[in-house]
Amino acid sequence: MPAASLQTRDLTFSYLPGSPVLRGINLEIEAGTFTAVIGQNGSGKTTLMKHFNGLLRPQSGQVLVDGEDISRQPVSALARRVGYVFQNPDHQIFSASTREEIAFGLRNLGLNEDEVQARTGQTLEEFRLLPFAGRQPATLSFGLRRKVSIAAVFAMQPGLLILDEPTSGLDWKSTRELLDLLHARNRQGTTILFITHDLRLVADAIPRCLAMSAGQVTAHGATREVLANPAANGALKNGLPPVHQLAASLKDRGFPEDVFTVDDFSTAYHAAAAGSKPGGAA
Amino acid sequence: MNPILSVENLGYAYPTLKPDQPPEWVLRGVNLTVEEGEFLSIMGPTGVGKTTLCLALNGIVPHLTGGVIRGRVLADGLDTRATPVAELARRVGVVFQDPETQIFNPSVEAEVAFGLENLGIPRAEMRQRIDHALAQVGMQAFAASSPAHLSGGQKQRVAIAAILAMRPRVLVLDEPTANLDPAGKAEVLQAVAELRRSSGATVVFVSHESDFIAEFSDRVVVLNEGTVALQGSPAEVFARADELQAIGLQLPQVCEVARKLNRLQAAHFSFHRIDQARAALRSALQGED
Numbered sequence: 001m002p003a004a005s006l007q008t009r010d011l012t013f014s015y016l017p018g019s020p021v022l023r024g025i026n027l028e029i030e031a032g033t034f035t036a037v038i039g040q041n042g043s044g045k046t047t048l049m050k051h052f053n054g055l056l057r058p059q060s061g062q063v064l065v066d067g068e069d070i071s072r073q074p075v076s077a078l079a080r081r082v083g084y085v086f087q088n089p090d091h092q093i094f095s096a097s098t099r100e101e102i103a104f105g106l107r108n109l110g111l112n113e114d115e116v117q118a119r120t121g122q123t124l125e126e127f128r129l130l131p132f133a134g135r136q137p138a139t140l141s142f143g144l145r146r147k148v149s150i151a152a153v154f155a156m157q158p159g160l161l162i163l164d165e166p167t168s169g170l171d172w173k174s175t176r177e178l179l180d181l182l183h184a185r186n187r188q189g190t191t192i193l194f195i196t197h198d199l200r201l202v203a204d205a206i207p208r209c210l211a212m213s214a215g216q217v218t219a220h221g222a223t224r225e226v227l228a229n230p231a232a233n234g235a236l237k238n239g240l241p242p243v244h245q246l247a248a249s250l251k252d253r254g255f256p257e258d259v260f261t262v263d264d265f266s267t268a269y270h271a272a273a274a275g276s277k278p279g280g281a282a
Numbered sequence: 283m284n285p286i287l288s289v290e291n292l293g294y295a296y297p298t299l300k301p302d303q304p305p306e307w308v309l310r311g312v313n314l315t316v317e318e319g320e321f322l323s324i325m326g327p328t329g330v331g332k333t334t335l336c337l338a339l340n341g342i343v344p345h346l347t348g349g350v351i352r353g354r355v356l357a358d359g360l361d362t363r364a365t366p367v368a369e370l371a372r373r374v375g376v377v378f379q380d381p382e383t384q385i386f387n388p389s390v391e392a393e394v395a396f397g398l399e400n401l402g403i404p405r406a407e408m409r410q411r412i413d414h415a416l417a418q419v420g421m422q423a424f425a426a427s428s429p430a431h432l433s434g435g436q437k438q439r440v441a442i443a444a445i446l447a448m449r450p451r452v453l454v455l456d457e458p459t460a461n462l463d464p465a466g467k468a469e470v471l472q473a474v475a476e477l478r479r480s481s482g483a484t485v486v487f488v489s490h491e492s493d494f495i496a497e498f499s500d501r502v503v504v505l506n507e508g509t510v511a512l513q514g515s516p517a518e519v520f521a522r523a524d525e526l527q528a529i530g531l532q533l534p535q536v537c538e539v540a541r542k543l544n545r546l547q548a549a550h551f552s553f554h555r556i557d558q559a560r561a562a563l564r565s566a567l568q569g570e571d
Contacts, residue, residue, distance in 0.1 A: 040464070041434060144329075168460065169328065169460060173530030197463050197464055199464070237464060238467070242535040243539060250563060250567075266547075
């Protein structure tokens with residue numbers, strides 16, 4: 001699965017005339033990166049992502065996958081390169097069993113049946129879904145249905161994987177497990193875009209970040225830099241992790257402003273403690 | 283003093299698909315009480331029966347769901363199995379995760395009025411109750427608006443107001459912020475915190491929001507595998523970090539800070555709220571304010 005890169009040029013889109021949802025997006029996502037996409041509801045995150053697998057087409061501007069304009073590519077051809085996990089698993093799942101749900105997309109790729117079965121088995125194991133392989137997905141819990149919907153897209157091994165709020169409704173343990181799977185896939189080269197509202201998770205586990213507000217990209221880069229960038233404030237409003245607030249209240253004790261994780265905080269505390277010792281550096 | 287809610291050895295299984303199937307117990311002997319004026323938070327991994335428990339508090343389980351029930355729930359002294367759901371709705375109000383499934387009226391005002399009409403509240407009193415309930419969640423300016431034009435956080439606050447207007451003795455919030463963006467989440471949590479401060483409402487708050495739970499709860503109950511795994515004050519429950527993580531729950535981030543500093547810096551911090559953390563760290567850094 002060769003990693004896919006992504007570019008947009010002056011991309012605009014509106015559902016209703018006169019109220020643009022995307023307002024001139026110029027973006028470059030390098031192959032093999034893992035990027036969180038953040039922003040309040042209505043900022044255009046999902047609309048932008050739907051342009052990357054052809055569910056929406058640019059009204060003006062361009063979308064390029066691996067340097068190639070995708071405006072004339074059918075959704076079916078794009079599906080080999082771009083995997084999309086929907087926000088609501090029930091919009092995606094329709095098969096009679098978990099095993100069939102995963103095998104379905106693989107057959108559509110035109111793989112031979114041996115390969116379909118091998119990849120299905122491997123994916124069921126990777127996602128710890130083997131005990132539920134024969135179950136009708138509709139009878140599974142929300143958390144498990146979510147896992148099935150992700151597994152089915154994973155199995156197709158797309159070069160670019162887009163996940164729309166995949167951890168909403170998942171508990172902490174399932175969230176960590178999913179992040180481990182994504183990191184493993186990313187190390188093998190898959191480019192990942194991950195829409196989320198959980199900035200504590202972003203700060204802890206996702207290396208890059210794209211902030212959107214009112215149909216525009218307001219900041220894009222290393223997560224730490226985006227979280228510290230005042231231009232990203234619209235996306236960050238009320239969402240920064242508690243350690244950030246705690247560090248801000250200790251600013252007069254020498255805590256820096258870019259504290260976003262427990263590790264950051266620990267480092268800042270160590271420095272402040274060294275500085276406050278009698279005879280220590282001021 | 284008698285608790286407002288008393289859950290006694292509650293077991294419950296939903297109806298099975300085939301009559302000869304054995305029941306699958308979702309709740310397996312839950313014991314807990316909620317005292318008047320208390321803010322009780324319930325945490326637990328996905329699928330352990332938190333929503334089922336909420337539905338048992340206002341009698342929807344088992345009146346509307348069927349299935350098998352053991353033990354009992356007393357709501358304001360009434361056994362829920364022997365009390366009609368309409369009667370229980372005056373005492374225990376439940377707000378669900380997704381406001382979209384709960385809101386259906388053409389205006390905010392009509393939405394809040396709906397439950398009151400069902401209770402047979404006189405017109406003049408309805409007006410007063412609607413205004414008060416919308417004020418409690420900071421939505422009075424939207425009384426005439428259509429719910430369709432509201433943000434997620436605003437919709438959820440309307441759903442809470444609709445329950446508050448019925449003046450239940452207990453407000454049960456089942457993952458009220460799970461579907462919201464950070465701004466919406468902050469709005470709803472602020473409304474809940476304000477409600478707590480201004481009216482001393484009795485609240486059962488079911489959520490994964492460990493940071494908020496640590497700040498605002500009087501008591502925390504942790505459900506796992508259909509039963510109460512841990513309960514106590516936030517200080518007691520969040521001190522048991524290893525057990526919480528084994529169950530699959532996230533610690534409040536300031537508790538993680540305490541653990542990290544204790545491990546790396548050989549400190550002895552123990553805090554679960556931001557104000558405590560600030561005070562303890564200031565004092566450790568030899569600041570006298």
